Amino acid sequence: MAKKKENVPAKAVESLFNKVSNLIEQARVRVATAMNVAEVYTKYQIGRYIVEEEQSGNKRAEYGKQVLEGLSERLTARYGDGWSYSNLRQVRQFFLVYGNLTISDCQISNPPDFTLSWTHYLVLMRIKNADERRFYEIEATSGNWSVRELQRQYGSSLYERLALSRDKEQVARLSRVGNVVEKPEDIIKNPVTLEFVGLKPDASYSESNLESAIIGKLQEFLLELGKGFLFEARQKRFSFDEDDYYVDLVLYNRLLQCYVLVDLKVDKLTHQDLGQMQMYVNYYDRYVKQDFEKPTIGILLCKEKKDTLVKLTLPEDANIYASAYELYLPDKKLLQAKVKEWVNEFESTNATRTVNSFSQSPIF
Template identity: 25%
Template structure:
């Protein structure tokens, strides 16, 4: 039986209403949970300060709660300790009434509200982010601005815990908006320019790549590794990027040219080219990229799309060299670097054998 368009429209309307209602209900539940965890965190914090509660008491508290409320989840000893961390990180951003402040044995959730300053900065975003996400952010950030950045991104782009961890490891906050570029001269629209600045990073952590030292001069090896791990690479780039192709073929005056990686950015509504360089940035790379972008805009770009953007992804760069290289080019370009592993903290250097020693031990 063929379904009428009107019937299908009704189905879609009902589906939309159900999903919207579920999302709203989940948001309300999450907000109440955050207030509950904040209140319990405050309770524990005060007990530790005033009555010198230790880890053993919290362990016993968790076990006794399980006995009182069989099947209770989320109140392990470690999670109760996280609630204290949550309270101590955000206590200045909540309003606690005097009636609660003067009571140590009563936890009244009705008397705890989000502060106006927190609402002004984050709106409803704070309560849309799960407790697990909040704790991951608190444990890996240092400033309020950094926390707010990751909370906003998590809520806006629906980051999973693994995606959030990836961005925290990559220090996305510190690297977003710091890309050496010529956007101020080449992107006329202010809104598009700001979006472009927020869409690219100064450095990308590509720790999923398996590249040996003797492969560092082979850009095809780097490209192949990225393509094989394209999902992880997209996570490093951000949620707005869609992969089109590697070695994308352009024909200009009967000659073939191949772009390393071609993407489309939904937020910017434009094509984005990544050219891969395993060594240090060189000024001549700009001329080649400018040519690619001109050809893309002429032959590939759709009429409704913004002009294309090019990113040269290299191992090393010097910003003054890039600054001089940008001059007199009319296409939007930027230069980023990549690293394939986290730098070992100084405190741990010398404690582990080097790569060669490890190889000998394994042999």
């Protein structure tokens, strides 16, 4: 008599399946990442060989073109598409950019540590400013940005907007370590770019329309705000003295370990708006915040802000910030010029201080 087959518990199968499935997915991600990095290192070395060959040629420009055309034909014949003359020129340029070289350099450096895909580096190579390029490379790596997200952040001038929102001494830090979130000021951008919500800048819309548009593009909104943001609620109600109050958006930043309250204003900022946000922040600090959490941050996103009004209305230690928002991508060249002016002014001030300090030093 055949032995009756026991029924396998569905929960046991489901649990084991999830564990094995997660392991396979993680392995696939590691393999894909390894393949992407291997491709980048390979193309870096190919670019190195091309530059070394060009350096040995007499008529460099014409010689280099003929060599690349011939190399393209041979590689395409053996390995298929992907080795066109224009692609090899990109590979050559990649080595010149990331090897910190010019065509006349004789010394070839060791390759840097590559962390992104080749398609990411095709975007990064177009950024001429080395500090800005390094910033986007760090942020794309730490934030696990897709190529599309990298293009969007560069197109929205993230580097310039952060630089103009920082103390001048912190601008250079962006290119060394990226945007490190350690204090409330580190999450502030001016302006906040909301082109993805789909509202037309010249059209009439209400705060409710803006809020609904943001909720509809919540992932993009949180990415625009920066690192560590989590969404908790919209139109969050709290009550005291028999009155109800509503916060437009309640977020939490896990890096700062604090609540972030956002109020949306479609008109220019007023002192009443600031006073209302102060009340919201006070309520959360006194009745919602846990002992281990940091003080609540208030952000007013407004069509037009006035820094002087904020300083006069709020105490110096207020954890409340006003940021303008725009429904279109900013003028990158204009922002770049502002950052350059900002940095030059800072460097000029430092140089003057150094000279004055030296001239006042006693001579022995």
